[in-house]
Amino acid sequence: MQRFNEKRAKVNGRREVTHKRTNKLILECGLIEAKCEAETCGDHGDCEVVNGTHVACVCRDYYDGPSCDQFKPIEYAARFDGKAYIEFSADDFPHLTSEKEELIELRFKTRALNGVIFWQGQHPDTTITGEDYISIGLNDGYLVYAYELGGGAAQITSNMRVNDNKEYRIKAIRKGRNGSLTVNNGEPIRGTSSGILEMLNVEGNIFMGGLPSLDVMTGGLHSENFVGCIADMRLNGQKMDLMANPVDGKGVKPCDSWQISKKRWIKSKSKRFRSGNLYQ
Structure with missing residues (x-):
């Protein structure tokens, strides 16, 4: 006063x-x-x-x-060079029931034609043939959301190329056999896996931007790791801290061209x- x-x-x-x-x-x-x-x-x-x-x-x-005074260069955004990856615990994205909707959200930008953005499958020493997995990646510049529940994989592909180095926000949803992929504010693209199985049975950890043994761990489904920037990944609404949450990683760098909120x-x-x- x-x-x-x-x-x-x-x-x-x-x-x-x-x-x-x-x-x-x-x-x-x-x-x-x-x-x-x-x-x-x-x-x-x-x-x-x-x-x-x-x-x-x-x-x-x-x-x-x-x-x-806390240095957090890749807290929520990271750059991948084709060899880098971040590994999260499987506990960060549990698949407990086929009745619950599962949601993956993130944003990215890249010039690459191919590359794995998100992967969860089996343990590294388990063959991929016939085993469950969930995947988001690039194929010839198109975004592909795929999952295998044991009866035949669902593959949901974007209707446009996304490798023009512009920012894209994506939302991948799965509930049982039914899934959808939304890019930016577009209409959801829907797909369904084959067979009658609805549970996703994966025991391996979650990988972002790449895998240490790409061919072995994806069974040849992906031929290249991701090159570009990934940010703001959320699993079932939980935002993943790229420094605090991972259990392992390699070669990840700050994404200098990404807009960062102070x-x-x-x-x-x-x-x-x-x-x-x-x-x-």
Whole structure:
């Protein structure tokens, strides 16, 4: 709360009231500005005054945390070079019942004609022939969502090429034998697997952007790993942190050309002020 001393004077025959701030208020304002200068946002953040009681640390690219000191170059977006991959636990995408809808969401951009974007199948030492899997990848520039439940695979293909280095958002849904693929805001493209089996029985981990043994682990279904950027992958609505969630990975780099939202941490200054000499 600001406090003022009043000073009355006659100006042109009228009584005017002017205000003079107390020394205490001047000190308060000075310390509010100085607080932002003194507030450590680290070497990778910029401090901003939000209002009289709060400041904010705005973290630069690839940094996070209240003081912008946590290096997170691939938190939600990563670049793959054809040899890189990220591996997640199978527990991150459980397949417990055929009655529950399963959802994969992500965005990507690439110039490549072919490449595996998402894969979950069996353990690496298990042959793919006749075994279940779920896959998203590129084939001749088209996006293909495929899954095998044991009676014949469903293959759902986009109606346009997506390898023009533009950003595409995709949503792949499966419930039992029925699935759909949505690209950006287009109409869902639907497909159905053959046979009567509806459960997806996969025991292997989830791979994003590639696999360490591509031919063996996909049984030749994919011939190349992905080249490009992948971001904001969500499994059943859960956003995957590309640094905190993986169990393994190789060669992944930041996607420099991807638009990254800067992290902004707001902090209260009131407690810090009260601990000093200002109010004594």
